[in-house]
Amino acid sequence: MKLLIKGGNLIGYDKPADILMDGGKVKTIAYDIVEQCDKVIDAKGKYVLPGLIDMHVHLREPGFEHKENIYTGAKAAAKGGFTSVCCMPNTRPVCDNESVVIYIKDQAAKADFCRVFPIGAITKGSQGKELAEIGCMKEAGIVGISDDGNPVENSQIMRLALEYAADFGVLVISHCEDKNLVADGIANEGYNATLAGLRGNTKAAEEVIVAREICLAETLNTSVHIAHVSTAGSVEMIRHAKKRGVKVTCETCPHYFTLEDSLLSSYDTNIKVNPPIRTEKDRLAIIEGIKDGTIDCIVTDHAPHHEDEKKIEFQYASNGISGLETSFALSYTYLVKAGHISLAKLVELMSINPARALKLPFEGLKEGCTDITIVDIDSPYTIDVAKFLSKGKNSPFNGYEVYGKALYTIRNEKIINCEVL
Numbered sequence: 001m002k003l004l005i006k007g008g009n010l011i012g013y014d015k016p017a018d019i020l021m022d023g024g025k026v027k028t029i030a031y032d033i034v035e036q037c038d039k040v041i042d043a044k045g046k047y048v049l050p051g052l053i054d055m056h057v058h059l060r061e062p063g064f065e066h067k068e069n070i071y072t073g074a075k076a077a078a079k080g081g082f083t084s085v086c087c088m089p090n091t092r093p094v095c096d097n098e099s100v101v102i103y104i105k106d107q108a109a110k111a112d113f114c115r116v117f118p119i120g121a122i123t124k125g126s127q128g129k130e131l132a133e134i135g136c137m138k139e140a141g142i143v144g145i146s147d148d149g150n151p152v153e154n155s156q157i158m159r160l161a162l163e164y165a166a167d168f169g170v171l172v173i174s175h176c177e178d179k180n181l182v183a184d185g186i187a188n189e190g191y192n193a194t195l196a197g198l199r200g201n202t203k204a205a206e207e208v209i210v211a212r213e214i215c216l217a218e219t220l221n222t223s224v225h226i227a228h229v230s231t232a233g234s235v236e237m238i239r240h241a242k243k244r245g246v247k248v249t250c251e252t253c254p255h256y257f258t259l260e261d262s263l264l265s266s267y268d269t270n271i272k273v274n275p276p277i278r279t280e281k282d283r284l285a286i287i288e289g290i291k292d293g294t295i296d297c298i299v300t301d302h303a304p305h306h307e308d309e310k311k312i313e314f315q316y317a318s319n320g321i322s323g324l325e326t327s328f329a330l331s332y333t334y335l336v337k338a339g340h341i342s343l344a345k346l347v348e349l350m351s352i353n354p355a356r357a358l359k360l361p362f363e364g365l366k367e368g369c370t371d372i373t374i375v376d377i378d379s380p381y382t383i384d385v386a387k388f389l390s391k392g393k394n395s396p397f398n399g400y401e402v403y404g405k406a407l408y409t410i411r412n413e414k415i416i417n418c419e420v421l
């Protein structure tokens with residue numbers, strides 16, 4: 001099949017250009033292509049980007065289908081403009097062996113809304129005691145390992161994980177949280193948590209494990225990826241480590257550069273996430289980290305929940321935000337439109353850098369490329385959680401006016417119109 005994407009704005013081109021795809025791959029990018037095609041997409045006034053990649057989502061299947069399943073999660077991802085997502089292994093059963101990996105891939109292939117790359121557990125059952133079968137899971141198709149939701153408490157096990165993962169060529173994604181330091185904290189420790197009467201969770205609980213992972217990666221000369229960075233201190237440590245040549249990469253989420261903890265006074269359980277929403281100082285440090293390249297990737301940490309798990313007292317509510325359908329818009333609006341970074345930089349954060357970190361064969365929009373996302377950045381709209389395709393309507397961004405809407409995703413010959421999903 002031949003597809004012509006006509007007259008879109010492309011990063012790196014000074015005027016609108018055409019893209020010809022043949023057999024699911026970009027064959028030519030040029031001005032004014034004249035060719036008989038099976039399908040033409042008019043992209044005039046829109047931006048044509050490499051397919052967006054979210055390397056940290058929770059699709060909840062198997063085991064927690066009342067929150068989300070692979071079908072609804074992948075559909076929500078496509079609506080948000082993502083052509084690929086990586087799903088975390090904290091399902092039931094935990095994705096710590098090849099049969100769960102294969103199950104996830106089969107369900108994702110049936111749904112066919114986007115590519116779904118499973119992340120395997122670091123340890124069996126994510127219990128932190130014994131390494132999972134990393135080699136078998138790699139053969140079955142994982143692209144990384146993580147005990148996300150839990151830290152790997154035992155430093156020796158983390159060391160072994162980093163060494164084995166390096167041998168198998170999979171990325172270790174570390175959920176940095178010292179549970180002993182968190183104790184029973186539920187909100188960022190400090191003035192606003194105290195004012196709201198909520199028990200504090202110190203930023204040190206994140207930072208001590210970030211420091212450990214940097215130390216291990218530096219000592220062993222292996223790669224490590226830090227999940228959902230939320231504090232100024234984490235950003236600073238990662239910045240310095242990168243300067244020394246440590247192979248550390250990291251990610252943050254839209255809620256860490258859009259929200260700060262004075263919002264706790266609302267007791268809105270939709271802002272309850274882990275790590276918690278931090279202070280304004282941290283929020284600004286996250287933006288600085290994005291600007292100077294310390295932070296490599298923007299991910300959603302898409303964490304859909306049933307409304308019963310959020311419509312309860314703050315202390316009992318589940319952690320997480322349903323983020324797949326708002327990520328690009330929030331990032332575009334609060335980073336690009338706000339003047340902090342260029343659209344080209346945002347594409348690095350949401351497509352090129354995740355591909356590079358995971359060694360996925362999608363690096364930018366060029367000849368041979370298979371995955372494309374077309375977006376409208378000019379028309380404002382209001383986020384309405386009632387319209388989410390995700391089962392999880394738990395978002396603090398309901399009612400926000402944003403810019404940046406996905407119009408189409410293209411994966412090989414599969415064309416999805418995001419607005420009629």
Ligand SMILES: [Zn+2]
Nearest residue numbers: 148149175227
């Ligand atoms: Zn996590």
